[in-house]
Amino acid sequence: MEMLIRKMLGRSSSSSSSSSLNSDNGRAISASSSMGIGDFDRIPDDINMQILKFLDPKDAGRMSVVCKSWKLLVYDNRLWVFFFQTQRESWDTLLFAEKHLRSGYPLQTFYNPSTQLSFMHIYGQRAQLTGSVIIDGGSGYCKFGWSKYATPSGRSATFLEFGNIESPMYSRLRHFYATIYSRMQVKPSKHPAVVSIPICHYDDTQSARAARKQLKETIYSVLFDMNVPAVCAINQATLALFAARRISGIVVHIGFNVTSIVPILRGKVIREVGVEVIGMGALKLTGFLRELMQQNNITFDSLYTVRTLKENLCYVAANYEEELCKDTCASYDVPGEHTFSLSKERFITGEILFQPRMGGMRTMALHQAVALCMDHCQAAEVTCDDGWFKTVVLAGGSACLPGLPERLEKELHALVHPSISEGIRVIPPPYGADSAWFGAKLVSNISTFRKAWCITKKQFRQKSRHNFISSW
Numbered sequence: 001m002e003m004l005i006r007k008m009l010g011r012s013s014s015s016s017s018s019s020s021l022n023s024d025n026g027r028a029i030s031a032s033s034s035m036g037i038g039d040f041d042r043i044p045d046d047i048n049m050q051i052l053k054f055l056d057p058k059d060a061g062r063m064s065v066v067c068k069s070w071k072l073l074v075y076d077n078r079l080w081v082f083f084f085q086t087q088r089e090s091w092d093t094l095l096f097a098e099k100h101l102r103s104g105y106p107l108q109t110f111y112n113p114s115t116q117l118s119f120m121h122i123y124g125q126r127a128q129l130t131g132s133v134i135i136d137g138g139s140g141y142c143k144f145g146w147s148k149y150a151t152p153s154g155r156s157a158t159f160l161e162f163g164n165i166e167s168p169m170y171s172r173l174r175h176f177y178a179t180i181y182s183r184m185q186v187k188p189s190k191h192p193a194v195v196s197i198p199i200c201h202y203d204d205t206q207s208a209r210a211a212r213k214q215l216k217e218t219i220y221s222v223l224f225d226m227n228v229p230a231v232c233a234i235n236q237a238t239l240a241l242f243a244a245r246r247i248s249g250i251v252v253h254i255g256f257n258v259t260s261i262v263p264i265l266r267g268k269v270i271r272e273v274g275v276e277v278i279g280m281g282a283l284k285l286t287g288f289l290r291e292l293m294q295q296n297n298i299t300f301d302s303l304y305t306v307r308t309l310k311e312n313l314c315y316v317a318a319n320y321e322e323e324l325c326k327d328t329c330a331s332y333d334v335p336g337e338h339t340f341s342l343s344k345e346r347f348i349t350g351e352i353l354f355q356p357r358m359g360g361m362r363t364m365a366l367h368q369a370v371a372l373c374m375d376h377c378q379a380a381e382v383t384c385d386d387g388w389f390k391t392v393v394l395a396g397g398s399a400c401l402p403g404l405p406e407r408l409e410k411e412l413h414a415l416v417h418p419s420i421s422e423g424i425r426v427i428p429p430p431y432g433a434d435s436a437w438f439g440a441k442l443v444s445n446i447s448t449f450r451k452a453w454c455i456t457k458k459q460f461r462q463k464s465r466h467n468f469i470s471s472w
Contacts, residue, residue, distance in 0.1 A: 040067040049073055057083045057123055080119035088150060089445065096245040097446050098122055104452025105234075107247055107267040125447035132444040133188075133228075135180055136196040136437040138236065140256025140282065141397075143437045144180045147194070147444035152437050154183055169215070173222045181226070192230040192454055193223055194440040199236050199253055199260045204271035220460050230454035232443065235269055237262040239439030240395035244430045249391035250373055252366070252408075254398040257281045259353075259366065261373045265388055273380045276369040280352065280361055282398040286310055288352055288359045292345040301337055308334050313342050316350040316403035318410065323347050350401050354411060367411035374412075374420055392426045397433035404428070 040048065048069050052060050057080070064074040073079060085091050098117060100107065132147040137158050145153035158176065181188050197219065201211040216233055223231050237251040241264050251262045261276035262269055269275065290306045300306060312332045317323035329343040352359035353366040364372070370392060377389035392412075394405060409426040416424070431438040443453055455463075 041069045043069070045069060045073065049076070049079065052079055053082055057127075061120065061124075075118075075120060077117070077119045080123050083123060084119065093245060093442060094445075097242075097442050100247050101242070101267075101443065101446050102448045102452065104448065105267060122447045126445060129445065129447075129449060131191055132232075132449075133181070133184065133186065133191050133193045134437055134440045134444060135177065135193060136236070136239070136434075136440060137176065138196075138198050138256060139200075142176075142180070143434055144184065145437070146184075147441050152434055154180075156180070156183075169218050170222060173218060174226070177222055177226060188223070189227040189229060191228075192232065192444075192450065193228050194232045194234070194444045195219055195223070196236040196239055196436050196440060197233050199255065199262060199275070202260065202275040202277050204274070217464070220455070224457040224460055228457075230450060230456050231460075232440075232449070232453045232455070234440065234443065235262075236436045237269065237395065238264055238267055239436040239443070240429070241393050241439070242267075242442055243435040243439035244393045244427050246391055246393060246427075248385075248388040249393055250370065250377070250389050251393050251395055252370060252399065254394070254396035255281045256283055259369075259396075261369050263373055263377050263389060265382060270377070270380070270382060273376045273382065274373070276364070276373050278356075278366065278369050279363045280356065280359070282396065284359065284361070285314075285349055285352070285398050289314065289345060289349040292348060293342075296345065298340065298342075300340070305334050305337060305340075308332075309340055309342060310349060311397070311400075313340075314346050314349045314401055316353070316401050316407045317347040318403060318407055320347070320351055320355075347403075350404065353404075354407065367408055367415055370408065371412060371415045374416055378420060387423055390420070390423045390425065392424070394427065394429050395435050396429070399429050400432050 043051075052063060052070065052073055055063065060079065060083070061074060064071040081091070084094060134143075134145055134147055134152070136143045136152075140158065142156050142158045143152040143154075144156075145151065156179070177188075197216060200215070201208040219233055220231055237253050237260065240253065241247070241249055241251050247267050248265050251260075251264060253260045253262060258281050259278040261278075263273045263275070264270065286303065286307050289310050290300075290303065293300060293306065293309075309332060313330055324344065327343075328346055329341060330346060331339050331341045333339045348358070352361070356363050356365055374389055378386065392408070394400075394408075405426040405428045409424060412424050412426070413421045429435045443449065446453065
Protein backbone atom coordinates (compact mmCIF):
# COMPACT_ATOMS: atom_id res chain seq x y z
CA MET A 1 0.00 0.00 0.00
CA GLU A 2 2.84 2.38 0.79
CA MET A 3 4.25 1.70 -2.67
CA LEU A 4 0.92 2.61 -4.27
CA ILE A 5 0.72 5.83 -2.27
CA ARG A 6 4.22 6.78 -3.37
CA LYS A 7 3.36 5.88 -6.96
CA MET A 8 0.25 8.06 -6.85
CA LEU A 9 2.05 10.98 -5.25
CA GLY A 10 4.91 10.73 -7.71
CA ARG A 11 2.60 10.82 -10.71
CA SER A 12 0.42 13.63 -9.39
CA SER A 13 3.38 15.76 -8.38
CA SER A 14 5.06 15.40 -11.77
CA SER A 15 1.79 16.17 -13.52
CA SER A 16 1.18 19.32 -11.49
CA SER A 17 4.50 20.70 -12.71
CA SER A 18 3.32 20.18 -16.29
CA SER A 19 0.10 22.15 -15.70
CA SER A 20 -2.20 19.12 -15.85
CA LEU A 21 -3.75 20.44 -12.62
CA ASN A 22 -4.17 24.05 -11.66
CA SER A 23 -1.88 25.71 -9.12
CA ASP A 24 -4.29 25.21 -6.20
CA ASN A 25 -4.54 21.51 -6.91
CA GLY A 26 -0.80 21.27 -7.24
CA ARG A 27 -0.26 22.84 -3.78
CA ALA A 28 -2.81 20.46 -2.26
CA ILE A 29 -1.02 17.47 -3.73
CA SER A 30 2.39 18.67 -2.62
CA ALA A 31 1.09 19.14 0.89
CA SER A 32 -0.40 15.63 0.86
CA SER A 33 3.09 14.09 1.04
CA SER A 34 3.22 15.05 4.74
CA MET A 35 -0.30 13.85 5.48
CA GLY A 36 -1.42 10.69 7.20
CA ILE A 37 -3.70 8.21 5.41
CA GLY A 38 -6.86 9.54 7.08
CA ASP A 39 -5.94 13.10 6.15
CA PHE A 40 -6.87 12.38 2.52
CA ASP A 41 -10.51 12.67 3.60
CA ARG A 42 -9.92 16.41 4.08
CA ILE A 43 -8.91 16.93 0.45
CA PRO A 44 -11.81 18.11 -1.76
CA ASP A 45 -13.42 15.29 -3.76
CA ASP A 46 -12.68 16.87 -7.11
CA ILE A 47 -8.96 16.92 -6.32
CA ASN A 48 -9.08 13.34 -5.02
CA MET A 49 -10.77 12.34 -8.26
CA GLN A 50 -7.96 13.94 -10.26
CA ILE A 51 -5.41 12.10 -8.15
CA LEU A 52 -7.05 8.72 -8.81
CA LYS A 53 -7.11 9.41 -12.54
CA PHE A 54 -3.31 9.45 -12.56
CA LEU A 55 -3.27 5.77 -11.65
CA ASP A 56 -4.00 2.88 -13.95
CA PRO A 57 -7.40 1.20 -13.40
CA LYS A 58 -5.98 -1.74 -11.44
CA ASP A 59 -4.15 0.48 -8.95
CA ALA A 60 -7.11 2.86 -8.72
CA GLY A 61 -9.31 -0.03 -7.65
CA ARG A 62 -6.85 -1.04 -4.96
CA MET A 63 -6.75 2.47 -3.55
CA SER A 64 -10.29 2.11 -2.20
CA VAL A 65 -8.78 1.07 1.18
CA VAL A 66 -6.86 4.31 1.67
CA CYS A 67 -9.71 6.38 3.10
CA LYS A 68 -13.46 6.81 3.01
CA SER A 69 -13.31 9.49 0.34
CA TRP A 70 -11.30 7.33 -2.04
CA LYS A 71 -13.50 4.32 -1.39
CA LEU A 72 -16.53 6.31 -2.49
CA LEU A 73 -14.71 7.76 -5.50
CA VAL A 74 -13.36 4.40 -6.64
CA TYR A 75 -16.95 3.17 -6.93
CA ASP A 76 -18.00 6.35 -8.70
CA ASN A 77 -18.95 5.67 -12.32
CA ARG A 78 -17.29 8.92 -13.43
CA LEU A 79 -13.85 7.50 -12.67
CA TRP A 80 -14.42 4.36 -14.72
CA VAL A 81 -16.04 6.29 -17.54
CA PHE A 82 -12.79 8.26 -17.67
CA PHE A 83 -10.76 5.03 -17.89
CA PHE A 84 -13.05 3.71 -20.64
CA GLN A 85 -12.81 6.93 -22.62
CA THR A 86 -9.01 6.72 -22.75
CA GLN A 87 -9.29 3.48 -24.74
CA ARG A 88 -9.70 3.08 -28.48
CA GLU A 89 -13.29 1.86 -28.35
CA SER A 90 -15.99 4.47 -28.84
CA TRP A 91 -17.72 5.33 -25.57
CA ASP A 92 -21.10 5.53 -27.32
CA THR A 93 -20.65 2.04 -28.74
CA LEU A 94 -19.53 0.64 -25.41
CA LEU A 95 -22.46 2.25 -23.59
CA PHE A 96 -24.93 0.89 -26.16
CA ALA A 97 -23.52 -2.63 -25.83
CA GLU A 98 -23.52 -2.70 -22.04
CA LYS A 99 -26.98 -1.16 -21.80
CA HIS A 100 -28.78 -3.27 -24.36
CA LEU A 101 -26.77 -6.44 -25.07
CA ARG A 102 -25.49 -7.63 -21.68
CA SER A 103 -28.35 -10.08 -21.26
CA GLY A 104 -27.39 -12.02 -24.38
CA TYR A 105 -30.01 -13.43 -26.69
CA PRO A 106 -32.93 -12.98 -26.51
CA LEU A 107 -32.41 -9.32 -25.72
CA GLN A 108 -34.26 -7.76 -22.84
CA THR A 109 -37.71 -6.53 -23.83
CA PHE A 110 -36.79 -3.04 -22.70
CA TYR A 111 -33.97 -1.19 -21.03
CA ASN A 112 -34.80 0.44 -17.73
CA PRO A 113 -32.94 3.78 -17.55
CA SER A 114 -33.15 3.69 -13.75
CA THR A 115 -30.95 0.59 -13.69
CA GLN A 116 -27.52 1.72 -12.51
CA LEU A 117 -24.63 -0.02 -14.24
CA SER A 118 -21.42 -0.49 -12.29
CA PHE A 119 -18.73 0.48 -14.75
CA MET A 120 -16.04 -0.59 -12.30
CA HIS A 121 -17.48 -4.11 -12.43
CA ILE A 122 -17.90 -3.92 -16.20
CA TYR A 123 -14.31 -2.74 -16.61
CA GLY A 124 -13.06 -5.71 -14.60
CA GLN A 125 -15.12 -8.19 -16.62
CA ARG A 126 -14.03 -6.76 -19.97
CA ALA A 127 -10.38 -6.77 -18.86
CA GLN A 128 -10.60 -10.52 -18.29
CA LEU A 129 -11.89 -11.27 -21.80
CA THR A 130 -9.44 -12.99 -24.11
CA GLY A 131 -9.31 -11.96 -27.72
CA SER A 132 -11.84 -13.59 -30.04
CA VAL A 133 -11.48 -14.63 -33.66
CA ILE A 134 -14.13 -12.90 -35.80
CA ILE A 135 -15.15 -14.48 -39.10
CA ASP A 136 -17.66 -12.59 -41.22
CA GLY A 137 -18.24 -14.84 -44.22
CA GLY A 138 -20.74 -14.56 -47.04
CA SER A 139 -21.36 -15.97 -50.49
CA GLY A 140 -18.84 -13.54 -51.99
CA TYR A 141 -16.16 -12.33 -49.59
CA CYS A 142 -15.02 -12.90 -46.03
CA LYS A 143 -13.51 -10.53 -43.46
CA PHE A 144 -11.65 -12.00 -40.52
CA GLY A 145 -9.46 -10.80 -37.67
CA TRP A 146 -9.02 -10.24 -33.94
CA SER A 147 -11.67 -8.66 -31.76
CA LYS A 148 -8.97 -6.50 -30.08
CA TYR A 149 -7.84 -5.03 -33.42
CA ALA A 150 -9.24 -1.83 -34.88
CA THR A 151 -10.04 -3.39 -38.28
CA PRO A 152 -10.17 -6.84 -39.92
CA SER A 153 -6.70 -8.29 -40.39
CA GLY A 154 -7.51 -10.13 -43.60
CA ARG A 155 -10.00 -10.64 -46.43
CA SER A 156 -10.57 -13.49 -48.81
CA ALA A 157 -12.99 -14.60 -51.52
CA THR A 158 -15.37 -17.33 -50.38
CA PHE A 159 -18.02 -17.97 -53.04
CA LEU A 160 -19.61 -20.54 -50.74
CA GLU A 161 -23.12 -21.59 -51.72
CA PHE A 162 -24.60 -21.24 -48.26
CA GLY A 163 -28.09 -21.63 -49.63
CA ASN A 164 -27.41 -25.00 -51.25
CA ILE A 165 -28.07 -27.59 -48.52
CA GLU A 166 -27.26 -30.43 -50.93
CA SER A 167 -23.64 -29.35 -51.25
CA PRO A 168 -21.05 -30.99 -48.94
CA MET A 169 -21.31 -28.09 -46.49
CA TYR A 170 -19.32 -29.64 -43.64
CA SER A 171 -16.20 -30.34 -45.68
CA ARG A 172 -16.32 -26.96 -47.40
CA LEU A 173 -16.75 -25.08 -44.15
CA ARG A 174 -14.01 -27.13 -42.52
CA HIS A 175 -11.58 -26.19 -45.28
CA PHE A 176 -12.78 -22.56 -45.19
CA TYR A 177 -12.31 -22.10 -41.42
CA ALA A 178 -9.03 -24.04 -41.38
CA THR A 179 -7.68 -21.70 -44.06
CA ILE A 180 -8.62 -18.63 -42.04
CA TYR A 181 -7.01 -19.95 -38.84
CA SER A 182 -3.91 -20.80 -40.85
CA ARG A 183 -3.70 -17.28 -42.27
CA MET A 184 -4.14 -15.80 -38.80
CA GLN A 185 -1.47 -18.20 -37.47
CA VAL A 186 -3.50 -19.09 -34.39
CA LYS A 187 -4.55 -22.38 -32.82
CA PRO A 188 -8.35 -22.77 -32.82
CA SER A 189 -8.30 -24.12 -29.24
CA LYS A 190 -6.89 -20.89 -27.79
CA HIS A 191 -9.69 -18.41 -28.47
CA PRO A 192 -13.49 -18.23 -28.82
CA ALA A 193 -14.93 -17.42 -32.23
CA VAL A 194 -17.67 -15.07 -33.41
CA VAL A 195 -19.13 -16.14 -36.74
CA SER A 196 -21.67 -14.32 -38.87
CA ILE A 197 -24.42 -16.45 -40.38
CA PRO A 198 -25.19 -15.41 -43.96
CA ILE A 199 -28.70 -14.24 -44.80
CA CYS A 200 -30.29 -17.20 -46.59
CA HIS A 201 -33.36 -19.46 -46.49
CA TYR A 202 -35.56 -16.41 -46.26
CA ASP A 203 -39.03 -17.91 -45.87
CA ASP A 204 -40.80 -18.87 -42.67
CA THR A 205 -41.71 -22.31 -44.00
CA GLN A 206 -40.83 -25.57 -42.29
CA SER A 207 -38.23 -26.42 -44.93
CA ALA A 208 -36.57 -23.00 -44.64
CA ARG A 209 -36.44 -23.27 -40.84
CA ALA A 210 -34.88 -26.73 -41.17
CA ALA A 211 -32.29 -25.41 -43.64
CA ARG A 212 -31.32 -22.52 -41.34
CA LYS A 213 -31.03 -24.89 -38.39
CA GLN A 214 -28.89 -27.27 -40.42
CA LEU A 215 -26.53 -24.49 -41.50
CA LYS A 216 -26.11 -23.18 -37.95
CA GLU A 217 -25.53 -26.66 -36.51
CA THR A 218 -22.98 -27.38 -39.23
CA ILE A 219 -21.08 -24.20 -38.37
CA TYR A 220 -21.03 -25.23 -34.69
CA SER A 221 -20.02 -28.80 -35.51
CA VAL A 222 -17.12 -27.75 -37.72
CA LEU A 223 -15.69 -25.28 -35.22
CA PHE A 224 -16.11 -27.56 -32.19
CA ASP A 225 -14.48 -30.41 -34.13
CA MET A 226 -11.56 -28.00 -34.63
CA ASN A 227 -11.48 -27.60 -30.80
CA VAL A 228 -12.68 -23.99 -30.69
CA PRO A 229 -13.57 -23.53 -26.97
CA ALA A 230 -16.71 -21.40 -27.47
CA VAL A 231 -18.66 -20.13 -30.46
CA CYS A 232 -21.06 -17.24 -30.97
CA ALA A 233 -22.98 -17.39 -34.27
CA ILE A 234 -25.20 -14.42 -35.17
CA ASN A 235 -27.13 -13.41 -38.26
CA GLN A 236 -25.21 -11.05 -40.55
CA ALA A 237 -28.03 -8.50 -40.71
CA THR A 238 -28.35 -8.40 -36.92
CA LEU A 239 -24.62 -7.71 -36.57
CA ALA A 240 -24.86 -4.83 -39.04
CA LEU A 241 -27.77 -3.43 -37.01
CA PHE A 242 -25.73 -3.67 -33.79
CA ALA A 243 -22.87 -1.84 -35.50
CA ALA A 244 -25.28 1.05 -36.09
CA ARG A 245 -26.10 0.99 -32.34
CA ARG A 246 -29.64 -0.20 -32.90
CA ILE A 247 -31.47 -3.32 -31.73
CA SER A 248 -34.57 -2.84 -33.91
CA GLY A 249 -35.05 -1.69 -37.47
CA ILE A 250 -34.90 -2.83 -41.09
CA VAL A 251 -31.54 -3.85 -42.50
CA VAL A 252 -31.04 -3.52 -46.26
CA HIS A 253 -28.15 -5.86 -47.03
CA ILE A 254 -26.79 -5.59 -50.58
CA GLY A 255 -25.01 -8.91 -50.80
CA PHE A 256 -22.95 -10.54 -53.51
CA ASN A 257 -25.86 -12.02 -55.47
CA VAL A 258 -29.05 -10.66 -53.91
CA THR A 259 -30.30 -7.78 -51.79
CA SER A 260 -32.17 -8.70 -48.60
CA ILE A 261 -34.57 -6.46 -46.71
CA VAL A 262 -34.59 -7.86 -43.17
CA PRO A 263 -36.97 -6.68 -40.39
CA ILE A 264 -35.34 -7.09 -36.97
CA LEU A 265 -37.04 -6.50 -33.62
CA ARG A 266 -34.88 -6.55 -30.46
CA GLY A 267 -32.16 -8.46 -32.29
CA LYS A 268 -34.45 -11.13 -33.74
CA VAL A 269 -35.28 -11.47 -37.44
CA ILE A 270 -39.07 -11.29 -37.69
CA ARG A 271 -39.66 -14.10 -40.16
CA GLU A 272 -43.43 -13.96 -39.74
CA VAL A 273 -43.33 -10.42 -41.13
CA GLY A 274 -41.23 -11.60 -44.05
CA VAL A 275 -37.78 -10.99 -45.51
CA GLU A 276 -38.00 -9.32 -48.91
CA VAL A 277 -35.42 -10.38 -51.50
CA ILE A 278 -34.38 -8.58 -54.68
CA GLY A 279 -32.57 -10.64 -57.26
CA MET A 280 -29.65 -8.27 -57.71
CA GLY A 281 -26.57 -7.58 -55.68
CA ALA A 282 -23.01 -6.39 -55.97
CA LEU A 283 -22.25 -8.78 -58.83
CA LYS A 284 -25.10 -7.39 -60.93
CA LEU A 285 -24.03 -3.79 -60.30
CA THR A 286 -20.47 -4.59 -61.32
CA GLY A 287 -21.68 -6.47 -64.40
CA PHE A 288 -23.91 -3.59 -65.44
CA LEU A 289 -21.03 -1.12 -65.17
CA ARG A 290 -18.94 -3.47 -67.31
CA GLU A 291 -21.66 -3.43 -69.99
CA LEU A 292 -21.82 0.35 -69.93
CA MET A 293 -18.04 0.61 -70.26
CA GLN A 294 -18.02 -1.83 -73.19
CA GLN A 295 -20.81 0.12 -74.92
CA ASN A 296 -18.67 3.25 -74.65
CA ASN A 297 -15.50 1.46 -75.86
CA ILE A 298 -13.71 1.78 -72.53
CA THR A 299 -11.22 -1.08 -72.42
CA PHE A 300 -10.15 -2.79 -69.19
CA ASP A 301 -8.16 -5.84 -68.18
CA SER A 302 -10.39 -7.60 -65.65
CA LEU A 303 -13.58 -7.51 -63.60
CA TYR A 304 -11.40 -6.35 -60.70
CA THR A 305 -10.82 -3.10 -62.60
CA VAL A 306 -14.55 -2.59 -63.04
CA ARG A 307 -15.21 -3.30 -59.36
CA THR A 308 -12.51 -0.82 -58.35
CA LEU A 309 -14.07 1.88 -60.53
CA LYS A 310 -17.52 1.13 -59.10
CA GLU A 311 -16.23 1.52 -55.56
CA ASN A 312 -14.35 4.75 -56.25
CA LEU A 313 -16.29 6.62 -58.94
CA CYS A 314 -19.92 5.50 -58.89
CA TYR A 315 -22.69 7.13 -56.89
CA VAL A 316 -26.49 7.32 -56.75
CA ALA A 317 -28.17 10.42 -58.16
CA ALA A 318 -30.59 12.35 -55.99
CA ASN A 319 -32.62 13.05 -59.15
CA TYR A 320 -31.82 10.83 -62.12
CA GLU A 321 -33.36 13.06 -64.82
CA GLU A 322 -31.57 16.17 -63.58
CA GLU A 323 -28.27 14.30 -63.31
CA LEU A 324 -28.43 13.38 -67.01
CA CYS A 325 -28.09 17.09 -67.85
CA LYS A 326 -24.93 17.60 -65.79
CA ASP A 327 -21.26 17.15 -66.59
CA THR A 328 -20.36 14.23 -64.33
CA CYS A 329 -17.01 13.20 -65.81
CA ALA A 330 -14.40 12.04 -63.29
CA SER A 331 -11.20 10.00 -63.41
CA TYR A 332 -9.53 7.38 -61.26
CA ASP A 333 -6.11 5.76 -61.49
CA VAL A 334 -6.45 1.99 -61.06
CA PRO A 335 -3.22 0.57 -59.55
CA GLY A 336 -1.33 -1.54 -62.04
CA GLU A 337 -3.27 -0.27 -65.06
CA HIS A 338 -3.97 3.31 -66.11
CA THR A 339 -6.33 6.21 -65.49
CA PHE A 340 -9.99 5.64 -66.37
CA SER A 341 -12.55 8.36 -67.01
CA LEU A 342 -16.25 7.77 -66.51
CA SER A 343 -19.15 10.13 -67.07
CA LYS A 344 -22.82 9.10 -66.96
CA GLU A 345 -21.79 5.54 -66.15
CA ARG A 346 -21.02 6.79 -62.67
CA PHE A 347 -24.67 7.24 -61.66
CA ILE A 348 -26.45 5.04 -64.22
CA THR A 349 -24.86 1.99 -62.57
CA GLY A 350 -26.53 2.56 -59.21
CA GLU A 351 -29.81 3.66 -60.81
CA ILE A 352 -30.78 0.05 -61.50
CA LEU A 353 -31.43 -0.31 -57.78
CA PHE A 354 -34.39 2.03 -58.31
CA GLN A 355 -35.10 1.23 -61.99
CA PRO A 356 -34.24 -2.48 -62.39
CA ARG A 357 -35.56 -2.63 -65.97
CA MET A 358 -32.63 -0.47 -67.06
CA GLY A 359 -30.47 -3.48 -66.28
CA GLY A 360 -32.79 -5.95 -67.93
CA MET A 361 -34.28 -7.25 -64.64
CA ARG A 362 -37.90 -7.89 -63.80
CA THR A 363 -37.88 -7.39 -60.07
CA MET A 364 -39.01 -4.90 -57.45
CA ALA A 365 -37.05 -1.70 -57.07
CA LEU A 366 -35.18 -1.23 -53.81
CA HIS A 367 -37.51 1.41 -52.41
CA GLN A 368 -40.55 -0.66 -53.35
CA ALA A 369 -39.23 -3.70 -51.47
CA VAL A 370 -38.40 -1.63 -48.36
CA ALA A 371 -41.82 0.05 -48.47
CA LEU A 372 -43.49 -3.35 -48.73
CA CYS A 373 -41.53 -4.58 -45.73
CA MET A 374 -42.63 -1.49 -43.76
CA ASP A 375 -46.26 -2.14 -44.66
CA HIS A 376 -45.96 -5.73 -43.45
CA CYS A 377 -44.31 -4.59 -40.22
CA GLN A 378 -47.11 -2.14 -39.52
CA ALA A 379 -49.83 -4.68 -40.33
CA ALA A 380 -48.23 -7.39 -38.18
CA GLU A 381 -48.48 -5.30 -34.99
CA VAL A 382 -45.77 -7.38 -33.34
CA THR A 383 -45.15 -4.67 -30.74
CA CYS A 384 -46.91 -1.63 -29.33
CA ASP A 385 -44.10 0.53 -30.73
CA ASP A 386 -45.19 1.44 -34.25
CA GLY A 387 -41.93 3.19 -35.11
CA TRP A 388 -39.35 0.42 -34.66
CA PHE A 389 -39.28 -0.34 -38.41
CA LYS A 390 -38.75 3.29 -39.49
CA THR A 391 -34.99 3.07 -39.00
CA VAL A 392 -33.37 1.57 -42.10
CA VAL A 393 -29.72 0.51 -41.85
CA LEU A 394 -27.76 -0.15 -45.04
CA ALA A 395 -25.16 -2.93 -45.11
CA GLY A 396 -22.78 -4.46 -47.64
CA GLY A 397 -20.03 -3.04 -49.81
CA SER A 398 -22.30 -1.76 -52.59
CA ALA A 399 -24.49 -0.05 -49.98
CA CYS A 400 -21.59 2.39 -49.54
CA LEU A 401 -22.37 4.13 -52.85
CA PRO A 402 -22.51 7.88 -52.11
CA GLY A 403 -26.02 9.28 -52.32
CA LEU A 404 -27.79 5.95 -51.72
CA PRO A 405 -29.11 6.72 -48.19
CA GLU A 406 -30.50 10.11 -49.23
CA ARG A 407 -32.10 8.75 -52.42
CA LEU A 408 -33.69 5.78 -50.65
CA GLU A 409 -35.06 8.01 -47.89
CA LYS A 410 -36.48 10.41 -50.47
CA GLU A 411 -38.16 7.60 -52.44
CA LEU A 412 -39.62 6.05 -49.28
CA HIS A 413 -41.18 9.32 -48.15
CA ALA A 414 -42.84 9.66 -51.54
CA LEU A 415 -44.01 6.04 -51.70
CA VAL A 416 -45.26 4.94 -48.30
CA HIS A 417 -48.48 6.00 -46.62
CA PRO A 418 -48.26 9.33 -44.74
CA SER A 419 -48.94 7.51 -41.47
CA ILE A 420 -45.63 5.69 -41.92
CA SER A 421 -43.46 8.25 -43.69
CA GLU A 422 -42.97 10.55 -40.72
CA GLY A 423 -39.83 9.58 -38.84
CA ILE A 424 -38.25 7.38 -41.55
CA ARG A 425 -34.47 7.54 -41.40
CA VAL A 426 -31.95 5.73 -43.61
CA ILE A 427 -28.52 5.17 -42.04
CA PRO A 428 -25.49 4.47 -44.26
CA PRO A 429 -23.28 1.45 -43.44
CA PRO A 430 -21.70 2.57 -40.12
CA TYR A 431 -18.39 0.86 -40.92
CA GLY A 432 -18.64 0.55 -44.67
CA ALA A 433 -18.33 -2.95 -46.09
CA ASP A 434 -17.11 -4.20 -42.69
CA SER A 435 -20.23 -3.30 -40.67
CA ALA A 436 -21.11 -6.92 -39.80
CA TRP A 437 -17.51 -7.54 -38.69
CA PHE A 438 -17.63 -4.52 -36.40
CA GLY A 439 -20.98 -5.68 -35.05
CA ALA A 440 -19.30 -8.96 -34.13
CA LYS A 441 -16.43 -7.03 -32.55
CA LEU A 442 -18.92 -5.09 -30.44
CA VAL A 443 -20.53 -8.31 -29.19
CA SER A 444 -17.19 -10.01 -28.49
CA ASN A 445 -16.14 -7.19 -26.15
CA ILE A 446 -19.32 -7.15 -24.03
CA SER A 447 -18.51 -7.85 -20.39
CA THR A 448 -20.87 -10.87 -20.35
CA PHE A 449 -19.75 -12.21 -23.75
CA ARG A 450 -18.62 -15.72 -22.80
CA LYS A 451 -21.57 -16.38 -20.49
CA ALA A 452 -24.42 -14.67 -22.32
CA TRP A 453 -23.54 -15.00 -26.02
CA CYS A 454 -21.37 -18.10 -26.48
CA ILE A 455 -22.10 -21.80 -26.53
CA THR A 456 -19.44 -24.34 -25.56
CA LYS A 457 -18.81 -27.73 -27.10
CA LYS A 458 -20.31 -29.46 -24.06
CA GLN A 459 -23.46 -27.33 -24.20
CA PHE A 460 -23.80 -27.95 -27.94
CA ARG A 461 -23.48 -31.72 -27.57
CA GLN A 462 -26.02 -31.77 -24.74
CA LYS A 463 -28.45 -29.66 -26.73
CA SER A 464 -28.00 -31.80 -29.85
CA ARG A 465 -28.57 -34.97 -27.84
CA HIS A 466 -31.71 -33.51 -26.27
CA ASN A 467 -33.07 -32.43 -29.66
CA PHE A 468 -32.36 -35.90 -31.08
CA ILE A 469 -34.21 -37.62 -28.25
CA SER A 470 -37.12 -35.15 -28.48
CA SER A 471 -37.50 -35.81 -32.21
CA TRP A 472 -38.37 -39.46 -31.58
